Amino acid sequence: MRGAGVYDELTARILRGELPPGARVNIDALAHEFDVSQTPVREALARLESDGLVVKELHKGYRTTPKLSRAELANLYELRLLLEPHAARRAAQRSTPETVHELQAEIRRFLTAPPGADYESYKDFRQHDARLHDLVLRMAGNPIITAAVDRTHFHLHAFRLRYDARAGRETVDEHRAIVDAIAEGDGGGAEAAMRRHLHEARARLLAAR
Numbered sequence: 001m002r003g004a005g006v007y008d009e010l011t012a013r014i015l016r017g018e019l020p021p022g023a024r025v026n027i028d029a030l031a032h033e034f035d036v037s038q039t040p041v042r043e044a045l046a047r048l049e050s051d052g053l054v055v056k057e058l059h060k061g062y063r064t065t066p067k068l069s070r071a072e073l074a075n076l077y078e079l080r081l082l083l084e085p086h087a088a089r090r091a092a093q094r095s096t097p098e099t100v101h102e103l104q105a106e107i108r109r110f111l112t113a114p115p116g117a118d119y120e121s122y123k124d125f126r127q128h129d130a131r132l133h134d135l136v137l138r139m140a141g142n143p144i145i146t147a148a149v150d151r152t153h154f155h156l157h158a159f160r161l162r163y164d165a166r167a168g169r170e171t172v173d174e175h176r177a178i179v180d181a182i183a184e185g186d187g188g189g190a191e192a193a194m195r196r197h198l199h200e201a202r203a204r205l206l207a208a209r
């Protein structure tokens with residue numbers, strides 16, 4: 001297995017809960033299992049550390065991080081609610097036919113939310129959500145705001161919480177309302193739709209905790 005493969009496999013194990021929160025990561029055993037030297041395993045762990053999925057402990061190696069607590073989740077949504085409704089307004093004001101086309105293409109790919117609660121469905125859904133929010137942030141044209149949201153690695157952490165298909169369908173409808181307002185150049189409407197979506201998403205995730 002090559003380096004990127006080790007990273008992808010470890011990410012999947014953490015997100016699926018096969019490496020549970022707080023678990024010690026055994027570098028030797030993983031190198032042996034993947035039939036690689038320790039170097040690619042250590043490189044993958046360094047990347048996972050910057051993603052916030054593992055923490056390095058002095059002289060002890062790595063552990064997987066705990067799942068988000070209710071308070072951490074609430075803090076993350078507080079930040080998103082400060083930044084993303086504003087970004088949606090700016091995106092509507094700055095939209096071009098090309099960027100609107102990109103947003104609509106993302107919506108069309110997800111008109112039907114993934115049906116199951118299995119890892120692959122959930123992964124597709126989370127990646128769609130991450131791409132849509134990232135597109136809106138980039139359309140807003142302030143890279144510092146985009147970086148502030150990116151740095152929270154929100155989508156990776158939310159992944160470890162629960163998914164159900166109903167939440168997926170509601171999310172798709174809320175996303176469509178945001179994209180429609182942006183496509184019409186309706187800044188106030190886009191801001192309100194994004195705020196509504198983040199409030200609903202926060203409520204769904206808190207209910208699942």
Ligand SMILES: [Zn+2]
Nearest residue numbers: 129133171197
């Ligand atoms: Zn969303």
